[in-house]
Amino acid sequence: MTPIVIKTIQFFLSLSLLIVLHELGHFIPAKLFKTRVEKFYLFFDIKFSLFKKKIGETVYGIGWLPLGGYVKISGMIDESMDKEQMKEEPKPWEFRSKPAWQRLIIMLGGVTVNFILAVVIFIGLVFTYGEEYIANESLKDGIWVTDTTLGNELGIQTGDKFLTIDGEEVEALSQIMPGLLLGNQFTVERNGKIVEKQVPVNVIETLSNNKEKSRALISYRWPFVISQIPKDSPNINSGLQKGDALVRMDGKEVVYKDEVAPILEANKGNKIPVTVMRNGKPVDLTVSVTDKGVLGVVIGMSPEQYKEEGYLEIRTLTYSFWESIPAGWNKGVKVLTDYIKGMKKIFNPDTGAYKEVGGFAAIGGMFPDTWNWPAFWQTTAFISIILAFMNILPIPALDGGHVMFLLYEMVTGRKPSDKFLEYAQMIGFFILIALLLFANGNDLYKWLFK
Structure with missing residues (x-):
């Protein structure tokens, strides 16, 4: 399979999992509080469904428009905009008949599940793979x-x-x-x-x-240690050998590639003296610099060699099951905190960060182009955090909008009218469409012009 197909499969697998679990976060407390759920859908079913089946009082289905999913809860003003139902007298099983604290739990269920899911994934990752990093x-x-x-x-x-x-x-x-x-x-x-x-x-x-x-x-500094001399290298017969570490070039002491590069640039097309360390002893040679300012050799060391030679230390943290729980939690909180910092930059025009806002293509591009389960789950956890944060924003039509009005009701004791909630839902819907167009428009612009 091509990389784009692999990315697409991972994207839809991740998105489907996150949507279903998010909606379960609403569905389960709704059922616990004896609130009727009329529909449970993965993706939107505008005009028709790819699949649907009624079990009990709920229709479970898959829509054709992969922009999200939803549960339709009786007696609630949501994306279905079912005005006829709202004209009738409230029924005991309807959302609007439940106490405010129960409605609040139902509305917070989705984002709660998204955050908990991310933490659970991080727990599993650190427990299974640990954490490896360059100190x-x-x-x-x-x-x-x-x-x-x-x-x-x-x-x-x-x-x-x-x-x-x-x-x-x-x-x-x-x-x-x-x-x-x-x-x-x-x-x-x-x-x-x-x-x-x-x-x-x-x-x-x-x-x-x-x-x-x-x-x-930003990288660690590469010592100029020769790992290969190709047959077409101008220095194949210069005396250089695999494993030689360059320590002096054209009379200047060097260790790293970044120190060697300007010397090569200044000596294009010339022969210059060098000193290498070989088996712990200095060896003097003369090498040729090409017109492009290179020696025509491959440099590099294995991570183990870097560590052995003292250039860097690769640390590996391993966790027991119980240790992985706080580690996973801390990682989830860190990702959420960093994402909030990023959002602050986006809302500051001076940063230019708004230009990096992306839609579905940007999210799909986060997945690796080869199948890699750790990377898949890492990306899925990150997207789950994004969904939790975005859904709790106080925008009507999002969970956060409903939460905002519920908190207002709980504090003031006054419930916003159904007509007000209908208008707010419509305004929120248009805001979401505008954001969706902006984000995906950014993706299209980058694809066409960058």
Whole structure:
């Protein structure tokens, strides 16, 4: 199967699971409080259904429009806009006849299930696979900023040792880029001095406009250790060997690829002296630099070699079942907190983050292009958090809109009129359509013009 087909299958599998469980979050408390549920649908069934079957008082079905799902609860003003039912006298089994606290639990059920599901997935992931990361403190010579121009715009340099982002200690290399995207300030050690920097307000826009360069902008520094000399290399007969570690080039001491690159650039087409370490001993050689400023060799080490040579430390955290529960919970809370930070950036026009809002294509693109269960579940948990947050927003037609009106009723003792709720539902529906068009329009624009 092609990558796009694999992504599509994962997207629909994940979306279907999340929708069904979200709607179960409404369905179960509704049934517990003896509230009639007329429909339980995966996807929307405008005009017709792909499948439907009535069991008891509820019709279970699959619609043809994959924009979500719903449960139709008797006596509730929802997306069905069933005005005729609302004109009749309230029945004991209807939503509107139940106490406000029961209606509140029913409406909060969906987002609660989404968040709990994400936590359960995270618990399963950390229990099964643990957590592996490159320890930030083990990068004794700091990070490698792969694009100098872009790094300067963000205020970071090769060799920086990240200490904190927004006052929180940076423990893993993988924390740095998300931290810069969502944070406001950071502290690094640079040339032996502590430097405090503000994250540029338009950091998301800057990285978005330079996607290719920003994908691997921050990395650990690669020691210049030869792993392969191709047969067509200009240095096949120079005396270089697999495993040689470059320590001096053109009279300058070097260790890392980022230190070697400018020397090669300055010596295009020339032969220059180098010193390599081989089996613990220095060996002097002369090498050829191509017109493109390369040696024509492959460099790299295995993670184990990096660790053995002291360039970095890969830490693996393992959890017992009981330890995985708080770890999964903390991860769920962290993802939700980070997402809220991201939403704040989106609503600030100065950040340009609104340009990165995406629809179904963007969500589908989050899945790996090969089948990978850990990555699938990680992505599903993240989307579940998104659904929980988006649904609790105080927009009429979303769960959060219903919750907002219920809280108003509980505080004031006055229930909004059915007519008001109908108008609010319509306004909320148009707001959602506008957001949907904007998000998916962004996807289309990027596909056509970027």
